[in-house]
Amino acid sequence: MKAEVKWLGGRAFEGTPDSGHSVIMDSSPAFGGEDRGVRPMELLLLGMGGCTSIDVMNILEKSRQDVSGCVAEISADRADEDPKVFVRIHVHFKVTGRNVEAKRVERAIELSAEKYCSASIMLGKTAEITHDFEIIESD
Structure with missing residues (x-):
């Protein structure tokens, strides 16, 4: 199994595993994020x-x-x-x-x-x- 996590700016990242189904991750505004995805x-x-x-x-x-x-x-x-x-x-x-x-x-x-x-x-x-x-x- 492999995955790639790509920085989108700020504290947001896009994670894409072998299946190709991506998910956006971000931290909360309290930690510098913009609430653009799940923690x-x-x-x-x-x-x-x-x-x-x-x-x-x-x-x-x-x-x-x-x-x-x-x-x-x-x-x-x-x-x-x-x-x-x-x-x-x-x-x-x-x-x-x-x-x-x-x-x-x-x-x-x-x-x-x-x-x-x-x-x-x-x-x-x-x-x-x-x-x-x-x-x-x-x-």
């Missing part, structure tokens, strides 16, 4: 959220759960001192569907966290990562 640390959380969500949906589909929606709400705390790494991350999954089994959702989250989600496992080296979920019955 790099926000991008880490989004990456982890995407990684684990993809896993959970794959596992639920393979276990034949009738899922019509999945939202991962992520909250995180960072260290007070530099480097301000993530120290706590919590992921709350909202899974919508018909007759979705709680034990299947719990197992999907567990498998993602412990075996499949590279981003979660990597961030778990510095942060305590917790999960919970709710199931929303659809019509």
Whole structure:
């Protein structure tokens, strides 16, 4: 895997990985940025959220759960001192569907966290990562 990060001026950068899908990153105005894109640390959380969500949906589909929606709400705390790494991350999954089994959702989250989600496992080296979920019955 390769990526390129190109300076756009100020504190803004455009990141482009092998896939070709670019993302703009910038710092906040308090740190000299112009708020032109996501913060790099926000991008880490989004990456982890995407990684684990993809896993959970794959596992639920393979276990034949009738899922019509999945939202991962992520909250995180960072260290007070530099480097301000993530120290706590919590992921709350909202899974919508018909007759979705709680034990299947719990197992999907567990498998993602412990075996499949590279981003979660990597961030778990510095942060305590917790999960919970709710199931929303659809019509």
